[in-house]
Amino acid sequence: MRTPIIAGNWKMFKTAAEATAFVEAVKGKAEVGGVESVICAPFTALPALVEAVKGTTIRVGAQNFHWEESGAFTGEISGVMLQDLGVKYVIIGHSERRAYFAETDETVNKKTKAAFQYDLIPIVCVGEKLEEREAGRTKEVCKVQTDAALEGLTAEQAAKVVIAYEPIWAIGTGKSSTAEDANEVIGYIREQVAAKFGDSTAQAVRIQYGGSVKPANVKEFMSQSDIDGALVGGASLEPNSYIQLVEGAR
Numbered sequence: 001m002r003t004p005i006i007a008g009n010w011k012m013f014k015t016a017a018e019a020t021a022f023v024e025a026v027k028g029k030a031e032v033g034g035v036e037s038v039i040c041a042p043f044t045a046l047p048a049l050v051e052a053v054k055g056t057t058i059r060v061g062a063q064n065f066h067w068e069e070s071g072a073f074t075g076e077i078s079g080v081m082l083q084d085l086g087v088k089y090v091i092i093g094h095s096e097r098r099a100y101f102a103e104t105d106e107t108v109n110k111k112t113k114a115a116f117q118y119d120l121i122p123i124v125c126v127g128e129k130l131e132e133r134e135a136g137r138t139k140e141v142c143k144v145q146t147d148a149a150l151e152g153l154t155a156e157q158a159a160k161v162v163i164a165y166e167p168i169w170a171i172g173t174g175k176s177s178t179a180e181d182a183n184e185v186i187g188y189i190r191e192q193v194a195a196k197f198g199d200s201t202a203q204a205v206r207i208q209y210g211g212s213v214k215p216a217n218v219k220e221f222m223s224q225s226d227i228d229g230a231l232v233g234g235a236s237l238e239p240n241s242y243i244q245l246v247e248g249a250r
Ligand SMILES: O=C(CO)COP(=O)(O)O
Pocket: 009, 094, 166, 170, 171, 172, 173, 174, 210, 211, 212, 213, 231, 232, 233, 234, 235
């Protein structure tokens, strides 16, 4: 049995004070037995967030990091720094980072491997652009990105990775994939994990759907056989909406 995981990706929203106020509002509510609840915040809000979630089951994630432990990398944050704060998850290879910040399959792989050195659970994002979907290349793109991200991991590490399937055309557009389509692609991604690491690893890996998930549609996605949770942008920013997302994953 895979534990469902709802992760809010706050992107470039919320100050430290706003993050603390958010946790005060969702405490005890966005905590549902059998569902993992993770908030991925901007770096500057992480210390406040780690403090605020103490005594709750909510976990804290970052949205990026550098694979080197330290060095002359101006503006970067390393895994050991996140670990030091008490951060438990990190989003890797979000399509916005691939599109605007030169993230590649290679850097995604370096970061995915590095995450395990610092006890960070990677949430690895894959997904196709609109023109790739229209050209019938969705599965091919997801296979290439998944294979590249997981290259060089042990089966034991791969089993702990969370993969987020986020069709790029569905992000922030209000146009979500149908639950059936998302389930088909996610099932295919699981097959790729099985081909690389074996069946038991593939059965353990959690694969989320992301792209315009909201309280009104989360249950539909969660009712699908291969969808183990959601990575949510816009609808994770408001406390009541976030609570409903976590409740919807039960
Ligand atoms: O990019 C996303 C989560 O990482 C999805 O964003 P939206 O939920 O705002 O579509």
